[in-house]
Amino acid sequence: MIKDGKFGKYGGIFVPELLIPALEELESAFLKYKDHSGFNKELNYYLQEFAGRPTPLYFASNLSKKLGCKIYLKREDLLHTGAHKINNTLGQGLLAKYMGKRRLIAETGAGQHGIATAAVGAMLKMPVDVYMGTEDIERQKLNVFRMEISGARVIPVDTGSKTLKDAINQAMRDWISNIKDTHYLIGSTVGPHPYPTMVKHFQSIIGEETKQQILEKEGKLPDAIMACVGGGSNSIGIFSAFIEDNVELIGVEGGGTGLSTDEHGATLCRGTNGILHGSLSRVLQDKDGQIKEAHSVSAGLDYPGVGPEHSHLKEIGRAQYVAITDPEALRGFQLLSKYEGIMPALESAHAIAYMEKYAKKPENKGKTIIVNLSGRGDKDMFLAAKLLGVET
Ligand SMILES: *Cc1c(COP(=O)(O)O)cnc(C)c1O
Numbered sequence: 001m002i003k004d005g006k007f008g009k010y011g012g013i014f015v016p017e018l019l020i021p022a023l024e025e026l027e028s029a030f031l032k033y034k035d036h037s038g039f040n041k042e043l044n045y046y047l048q049e050f051a052g053r054p055t056p057l058y059f060a061s062n063l064s065k066k067l068g069c070k071i072y073l074k075r076e077d078l079l080h081t082g083a084h085k086i087n088n089t090l091g092q093g094l095l096a097k098y099m100g101k102r103r104l105i106a107e108t109g110a111g112q113h114g115i116a117t118a119a120v121g122a123m124l125k126m127p128v129d130v131y132m133g134t135e136d137i138e139r140q141k142l143n144v145f146r147m148e149i150s151g152a153r154v155i156p157v158d159t160g161s162k163t164l165k166d167a168i169n170q171a172m173r174d175w176i177s178n179i180k181d182t183h184y185l186i187g188s189t190v191g192p193h194p195y196p197t198m199v200k201h202f203q204s205i206i207g208e209e210t211k212q213q214i215l216e217k218e219g220k221l222p223d224a225i226m227a228c229v230g231g232g233s234n235s236i237g238i239f240s241a242f243i244e245d246n247v248e249l250i251g252v253e254g255g256g257t258g259l260s261t262d263e264h265g266a267t268l269c270r271g272t273n274g275i276l277h278g279s280l281s282r283v284l285q286d287k288d289g290q291i292k293e294a295h296s297v298s299a300g301l302d303y304p305g306v307g308p309e310h311s312h313l314k315e316i317g318r319a320q321y322v323a324i325t326d327p328e329a330l331r332g333f334q335l336l337s338k339y340e341g342i343m344p345a346l347e348s349a350h351a352i353a354y355m356e357k358y359a360k361k362p363e364n365k366g367k368t369i370i371v372n373l374s375g376r377g378d379k380d381m382f383l384a385a386k387l388l389g390v391e392t
Helices: 017-033 037-051 061-067 085-098 112-124 134-139 141-149 164-177 195-218 233-242 308-315 326-340 346-360 378-387
Strands: 057-059 070-075 103-107 128-133 153-157 182-184 224-228 248-254 272-276 279-283 319-324 368-373
Touching: 017 085, 017 164, 017 195, 037 085, 057 195, 061 070, 061 326, 061 346, 070 195, 085 112, 085 182, 085 195, 085 233, 103 112, 103 164, 112 128, 112 141, 128 134, 128 141, 128 164, 134 141, 134 153, 141 153, 153 164, 164 182, 195 233, 195 308, 195 368, 224 233, 224 346, 233 248, 233 308, 233 368, 248 346, 279 308, 308 319, 319 326, 319 346, 326 346, 326 378, 346 368, 346 378
Parallel strands: 070 368, 103 128, 103 182, 128 153, 224 248, 224 368, 248 319
Antiparallel strands: 057 070, 272 279
């Protein structure tokens, strides 16, 4: 066991006894293959040729001039399927194949993780079943089509709130019944050990590339790195290479409308310690421990939990977490589109919006800032137009 899968007091394994053998098998396979040259050679091939790595570290010259800082964007938005998620789905999909598994299951809220898993399943010729709440299916019909056209089966979940947390329960149940031939592909640094450690490993390529690229371009490390936080995978991916360095690390959460003081969103900023999806972390819950629904304009940040390592980094003060409201994120979306010709995903637009606030503080003038652009905005165009009052 990797320190029992704990980050300080957070993380661990809180699942039904029946799942323990599957988690142990997964952990030992992960430990066996993560430094295996054949596995890494094949994974690197797919990361390059299928997903499009390495991604550029782009100097945003117009915004830099406007804001008086040096602003760089790590362009995960340029990857196949439109976001960083493919780094992890390729890693876990290939690991499942090396483990002799023949089937992938996943759960999805907005559909982004389902799409990335469906793409990898098609490429690796593994059948994919994606659990999705009926409420989400109704809201995300186009994404359901995108999964199905890649050969995945979308299984509707009609229990509870009919959204992500119910889909997760169903996926866990499926895994318990089909442990022998099935891998459960979790999409972020959440869930029981070894998932938070494993997903971080597969996303750490973002930070490794970024470090090399900024040293080539600037000859020194940046002052600050910012990334949006849903479950926490793109942020931990870019933070991971800089944790030992003297670099400010800032995670940006979805703060919801910002109109209500009882807003459900921003797990690290507003949550309390609790157990969700098999590990101990910060959770949005009421006084009786009932999980609250999260609300954010961006579906990818709409999650009532967060990866346990972030709870730890916050507690020890190594990373800082802030919340950005829906209207602020929309402004970030417009800002990057207008000044740089790059339309960010609404999730990533939260990090852009905070970057602007940060850059405007007098004490931060002239600093070098890297924003992880986790995904592209194509998926959000209709919503953005609607929010801006434009008819499409
Ligand atoms: C899913 C998603 C996120 C949130 O997930 P993390 O695990 O926190 O990275 C952020 N940005 C985009 C574009 C996404 O698709």
